[in-house]
Amino acid sequence: MTPRCRRLPRRPNTMGYLALLRAPHVTRLLLGTLLGRLPAGMTALVIALALREAGAPYSRIGLATAAYAIAAAVGGPVLGRIVDRTGQPRVLIVSAVVAGLGYALLALTPGSPSAALTGAALAGLAMPPLEPCLRSLWPAVVEEEQLDTAYAFDSASQQVLYVAGPLAVAGLAAAFGPSTALWTAAALGLLGALVVATTAPARAWQAPPREASAGLLGPLRSPGLVLLLVGLAGAGWTVGSQNVLFIAYAESHPGRLPGGAGSLLALAALGGLVGALVYGALPWRISTATRTWTIALGMAVSYLPLLLLPGPLAMAGLALLSGISLAPLLAAAFVLVAELAPTGTVTEAFAWLVTLFATGNAAGYAVSGLLATDSLPGVALCAVGGIALGGLLLFGCRRRLRPTAPTAPAATSPDGMPERMSERMPERTPEHAPVA
Structure with a gap:
């Protein structure tokens, strides 16, 4: 295998979202x-x-x-x-x-x-x-x-x-x-x-030809990728549990929360939107892997105040706070999935991310639904526990999250010119290099 080149430091993001939208x-x-x-x-x-x-x-x-x-x-x-x-x-x-x-x-x-x-x-x-x-x-x-x-x-x-x-x-x-x-x-x-x-x-x-070692498991042959996906399943669990928590909380405070559970869910989504936009505007200097487990642990911390089950106004603020880290976590994970996926399996790897997150979400929904009838604090603990365990897993296995695949070969872009990734010193895998 060709040794992987070290990634050059990322330049500050002066382009912004408007420039992104103007790109072809x-x-x-x-x-x-x-x-x-x-x-x-x-x-x-x-x-x-x-x-x-x-x-x-x-x-x-x-x-x-x-x-x-x-x-x-x-x-x-x-x-x-x-x-x-x-x-x-x-x-x-x-x-x-x-x-x-x-x-x-x-x-x-x-x-x-x-x-x-x-x-x-x-x-x-x-x-x-x-x-x-x-x-x-x-x-x-x-x-x-x-x-x-x-x-x-x-x-x-x-x-x-x-x-x-x-x-x-x-x-x-x-x-x-x-x-x-x-x-x-x-x-x-x-x-x-x-x-x-x-x-x-x-x-x-x-996609470039699949690595022979990928076999039937495809991207799941990468231990780092599997660990990342399991950690993200914990985030999915938390989101599912949070939905149940907000519904049960609104029912326990009838008439005191305008819009009921829908307001809390909308505030969490708004927090995620703000978090994603801020994340994308920052010039990151730390590795993608470090960024991912750091944000995951930060998300766990942001969920801890939900255990207090405060009054409706404070709960609305906590809903907004709890949503801030989810979208940045997923944004960092998207990059890391591409870095960890074996050659020729990147689309399947992204599909597994969707599947594992959704599976965790459904499991969190199911378990929290069983708890909601008798124990609202139990549902809150269930919500915190998913991302806490996921974040600790990513932190404990952080060395496994380092990419080891070879540098991408040269490729061509849709206009027939040399593809951008071939002109850089990337850390990412060859799936990023389409062939015209």
Whole structure:
């Protein structure tokens, strides 16, 4: 293997977000991924509303939403591996069409138990891998000093999605019915996939040949990457537990919290948006690995005051505080995933990040839901515990988080010129170098 070159110190970020948005292809890629990822923030709620309107019992609604979540967790890494082997456009478009068929099945036959389960599973299994595809493209689209800004902007957009998605469902369902919201989710997924798949970077991107040692496990052959993903599952657990905590807290303070749990969740999302924007604007001098475990531990500290379960006004402030570190943690993790993934597996690695975070989130929801009836402090402790354990794991195994892959080979960009990464001294892996 070629020895890895040391990364040059990152220059201060004088470009900013406006310059990022002016870079070629960036606005279109962001718009396409935002549109195509909106269904991810809509689906769980819209499935519940559509099936409930059709008279389905809550048990069937639970099965359908679980089928969607499990299928998405399985399908993400599979689609990511196919992208690494065949490129992005075909996978994005075909998966969007298949997912659209799942939404159509739900919209047309919500009263059929088998059709509802099949439709939900199809929608999850074939959810277009827009998140991992975008994160694979960033290093080919922006300059190296803008990478942290790009990943931070990407992370910030997630905060918007998970607020905008449920709001869109609520508005569409109230005005036109849940079936319209299902058709809208299908259309948004296909539109977003088409917008991204037809960009020059997506059409030109091609992962280098997979390392022979990757084998069946692919990116999971990297011990550092596995540790990172487990740590991030702890963050997902915390977010799921926090959602239950806010719902239970609002119910225990009736009339004293305007907007109820929705206000607390919105404040946490606002905190994440602010945190991501600040993170992306700072000139970082420490390594990505150090940044990641430091932010994870900082997130754990920011959750500790939730154990006090103070009055509504103070709780609103703590909700804002607790959200600040999540988006920066994910932004740093995006860079670290790309650094740790074996050659030829970067899209699948990003898909595993989505899967592990979502799995942790679902587990945190489930366990906290069992605790919420009898012990609100127990739910708060559950929320703190996930990220605390995840952060301690990342800190304890910090030496494993150091990249060891070889320097990326030269590659070409979509315009046929030498690709940017080949002109630098990167620390990242060859997946960042698309071949035209």
